[in-house]
Amino acid sequence: MKSANRLKSIAPFHVMDLLAKAKQMQAEGRDIIHLEVGEPDFSSPKAAIDAGIGALKRGNTHYTAATGLPELRQAISDFYLSRYKKQVSPEQIMITPGASGALQLISSLLVDVGENLLLTDPGYPCNRHFLANINGDGILVPTEAEQDFHLTPTLAKENWNDATIGALVASPSNPTGAIMSKQQIQALHKVVTDQQGCLIVDEIYHGLTYGCDAETAVDLADNVFVINSFSKYFAMTGWRLGWLVAPEWAMKDLDKLAQNLFLAPSTPAQYAALALFEPDCIAELETRRAQFSLRLNYLLPALENLGFVVPAKPQGAFYIYADISGLKHALSNDSMAFCLKLLEQTGVAITPGIDFGHQQGHHFVRFAYTADIPVLSDAVNRIATFLKS
Amino acid sequence: MKSANRLKSIAPFHVMDLLAKAKQMQAEGRDIIHLEVGEPDFSSPKAAIDAGIGALKRGNTHYTAATGLPELRQAISDFYLSRYKKQVSPEQIMITPGASGALQLISSLLVDVGENLLLTDPGYPCNRHFLANINGDGILVPTEAEQDFHLTPTLAKENWNDATIGALVASPSNPTGAIMSKQQIQALHKVVTDQQGCLIVDEIYHGLTYGCDAETAVDLADNVFVINSFSKYFAMTGWRLGWLVAPEWAMKDLDKLAQNLFLAPSTPAQYAALALFEPDCIAELETRRAQFSLRLNYLLPALENLGFVVPAKPQGAFYIYADISGLKHALSNDSMAFCLKLLEQTGVAITPGIDFGHQQGHHFVRFAYTADIPVLSDAVNRIATFLKS
Numbered sequence: 001m002k003s004a005n006r007l008k009s010i011a012p013f014h015v016m017d018l019l020a021k022a023k024q025m026q027a028e029g030r031d032i033i034h035l036e037v038g039e040p041d042f043s044s045p046k047a048a049i050d051a052g053i054g055a056l057k058r059g060n061t062h063y064t065a066a067t068g069l070p071e072l073r074q075a076i077s078d079f080y081l082s083r084y085k086k087q088v089s090p091e092q093i094m095i096t097p098g099a100s101g102a103l104q105l106i107s108s109l110l111v112d113v114g115e116n117l118l119l120t121d122p123g124y125p126c127n128r129h130f131l132a133n134i135n136g137d138g139i140l141v142p143t144e145a146e147q148d149f150h151l152t153p154t155l156a157k158e159n160w161n162d163a164t165i166g167a168l169v170a171s172p173s174n175p176t177g178a179i180m181s182k183q184q185i186q187a188l189h190k191v192v193t194d195q196q197g198c199l200i201v202d203e204i205y206h207g208l209t210y211g212c213d214a215e216t217a218v219d220l221a222d223n224v225f226v227i228n229s230f231s232k233y234f235a236m237t238g239w240r241l242g243w244l245v246a247p248e249w250a251m252k253d254l255d256k257l258a259q260n261l262f263l264a265p266s267t268p269a270q271y272a273a274l275a276l277f278e279p280d281c282i283a284e285l286e287t288r289r290a291q292f293s294l295r296l297n298y299l300l301p302a303l304e305n306l307g308f309v310v311p312a313k314p315q316g317a318f319y320i321y322a323d324i325s326g327l328k329h330a331l332s333n334d335s336m337a338f339c340l341k342l343l344e345q346t347g348v349a350i351t352p353g354i355d356f357g358h359q360q361g362h363h364f365v366r367f368a369y370t371a372d373i374p375v376l377s378d379a380v381n382r383i384a385t386f387l388k389s
Numbered sequence: 390m391k392s393a394n395r396l397k398s399i400a401p402f403h404v405m406d407l408l409a410k411a412k413q414m415q416a417e418g419r420d421i422i423h424l425e426v427g428e429p430d431f432s433s434p435k436a437a438i439d440a441g442i443g444a445l446k447r448g449n450t451h452y453t454a455a456t457g458l459p460e461l462r463q464a465i466s467d468f469y470l471s472r473y474k475k476q477v478s479p480e481q482i483m484i485t486p487g488a489s490g491a492l493q494l495i496s497s498l499l500v501d502v503g504e505n506l507l508l509t510d511p512g513y514p515c516n517r518h519f520l521a522n523i524n525g526d527g528i529l530v531p532t533e534a535e536q537d538f539h540l541t542p543t544l545a546k547e548n549w550n551d552a553t554i555g556a557l558v559a560s561p562s563n564p565t566g567a568i569m570s571k572q573q574i575q576a577l578h579k580v581v582t583d584q585q586g587c588l589i590v591d592e593i594y595h596g597l598t599y600g601c602d603a604e605t606a607v608d609l610a611d612n613v614f615v616i617n618s619f620s621k622y623f624a625m626t627g628w629r630l631g632w633l634v635a636p637e638w639a640m641k642d643l644d645k646l647a648q649n650l651f652l653a654p655s656t657p658a659q660y661a662a663l664a665l666f667e668p669d670c671i672a673e674l675e676t677r678r679a680q681f682s683l684r685l686n687y688l689l690p691a692l693e694n695l696g697f698v699v700p701a702k703p704q705g706a707f708y709i710y711a712d713i714s715g716l717k718h719a720l721s722n723d724s725m726a727f728c729l730k731l732l733e734q735t736g737v738a739i740t741p742g743i744d745f746g747h748q749q750g751h752h753f754v755r756f757a758y759t760a761d762i763p764v765l766s767d768a769v770n771r772i773a774t775f776l777k778s
Contacts, residue, residue: 001612004497006497013648043448044450061433061438098651100652108522129649240629240655253396259402260514264627268658
């Protein structure tokens with residue numbers, strides 16, 4: 001007995017080994033600062049918790065439609081209108097089991113065996129694995145620090161090949177936190193459209209932008225798919241709920257796929273999510289957003305002072321992607337070894353860049369500022385001592 | 390823009406059209422009896438609801454490990470010991486987003502492009518679509534009514550081809566409710582092993598067996614995978630939680646797949662599930678099982694009296710798979726037309742056999758006895774009138 005060949009192209013998260021090590025150290029009594037996981041430290045908003053409890057008390061535990069609760073699709077449509085002033089029909093919004101579910105649906109919908117999507121290197125590691133899972137490919141396009149690690153129209157044109165059917169980008173991006181402007185998205189969309197391909201925009205960090213807003217691509221054209229999630233801005237990670245905005249022509253096939261692959265998204269999670277759009281809850285989320293902004297304003301210069309170089313300006317998500325090549329202990333250009341040594345000596349856990357792509361990942365690390373400023377400050381002091389040691 | 394080729398091999402559930410029609414009729418004030426959906430009418434057990442509420446109040450809304458909460462894996466291991474007297478290491482148990490998640494993981498783990506699994510016709514329709522999704526195939530083996538529609542060793546041998554890597558069977562089966570005996574499973578396992586293939590046993594209707602127990606294949610050999618779910622016996626459909634028991638050699642790859650495809654199963658659902666194994670809760674579930682048994686004892690002879698022929702003896706799940714070819718209104722041998730006409734004229738919704746396979750599905754229908762006996766009796770009376778009209 002052996003595993004299928006696709007398993008060779010699917011990597012585990014390197015950070016998982018580090019996380020296991022961190023947990024073991026914690027169990028041994030060490031004081032660990034977790035800046036490695038892509039998850040807000042905030043718990044789910046009280047309104048959502050209460051709505052979830054209400055749903056359970058009412059016995060809302062049966063299947064919903066595969067496309068999700070109609071009232072939640074409507075609530076998301078209303079949210080696009082109130083927040084972005086954009087009209088999106090609820091019929092084009094599909095509720096999914098996390099953004100993971102949306103990425104799976106899109107991969108299955110669009111990509112035939114041997115076909116590929118252009119992806120950014122660095123980028124979210126699962127993207128290429130969703131494609132490998134259905135025997136497609138992700139072309140990891142090495143992006144440039146000077147271009148904020150974005151997929152530029154030029155790079156898209158250069159890397160497009162006969163088997164390319166589209167491009168997948170994230171704004172704000174994981175691991176860089178960089179945002180694509182309206183003009184950048186439109187220019188990329190033009191290239192993709194010229195090639196008769198499609199554009200997929202991962203907007204799961206929307207709402208978590210600092211000093212600016214991110215542009216949504218929901219109404220760009222009928223070759224555009226938008227992925228979003230309740231996990232990040234809405235702090236609902238463990239509930240596993242996201243959504244997908246897709247062109248009309250794709251909805252019937254997406255419904256068919258979702259029926260077969262998932263049956264339906266979680267019912268209690270969907271009822272909980274209905275409460276997230278209430279004004280009081282949005283106000284709470286905006287307060288948290290302001291806290292993330294303060295953390296970024298503290299951590300970015302502090303890291304730069306220590307010699308970390310941050311080429312792509314982080315304006316969103318909760319990440320800083322930092323070049324370690326000028327630092328002591330990083331002479332080996334091995335980000336995993338750097339992260340392990342940092343963890344062992346200081347108890348600070350961060351993610352090695354090798355999780356996000358092949359180019360430059362060996363001399364980059366990602367910090368998630370998912371802790372309060374006093375904790376971040378403690379981490380910075382520990383790292384300072386480490387770098388002097 | 391067009392969908393990928395795999396979409397041509399993935400069918401929607403035909404029953405969805407019927408369900409939409411039923412809901413529309415209901416909205417127009419018609420009294421509909423729902424015997425079409427594969428979902429217990431019971432709500433989730435109170436213990437699970439309370440545990441879910443407790444988890445939400447404590448803020449247990451963050452990610453768990455991709456393999457699930459260690460304490461839930463342990464609880465399932467303990468359950469195998471107490472209920473089946475079988476030792477299963479928690480390390481070989483993986484929590485999944487529904488049995489759907491487990492079926493996805495197994496398909497991705499085992500089946501390369503163009504390879505296939507033997508499936509039963511009739512059987513659960515999604516099985517072949519999970520395979521089509523990853524560009525594999527399901528060989529729908531026409532099974533015989535005289536053999537309770539099971540995949541026999543002879544049929545497995547006859548249908549095995551160079552691209553076959555294993556067989557997937559369900560016991561109790563959907564749509565028939567028939568159970569494979571220990572001897573039948575072992576004999577099938579021998580054929581599969583002789584071919585150096587693997588055996589996957591879907592045990593999601595375990596616990597819902599009447600007058601007998603079903604044998605679990607969890608400890609059969611290291612080429613055997615077992616799928617189970619909290620949806621049916623435990624009545625947790627909308628929570629989307631299941632599990633997978635896999636051989637040791639497969640666990641690392643399964644973990645890697647789950648990390649990438651799902652990140653993790655629902656956290657509130659996992660905490661809720663922990664309460665399901667408490668003695669009081671099991672007692673409640675056993676009371677419900679007894680009710681299902683009474684319903685079966687009522688409905689089966691009642692349908693047979695009306696002229697429905699039930700060749701495979703239903704002993705589990707909550708289904709009766711009935712041949713309509715001798716009935717009035719079924720002369721066209723079109724089970725979808727029969728179900729639609731029945732729905733329109735009587736308000737009784739059942740599922741056409743064409744959802745479960747290609748052979749004979751056009752003259753079979755599936756009844757789900759997910760309603761109390763007075764409601765079932767009402768349905769029987771309406772059908773009787775219909776058949777006389």
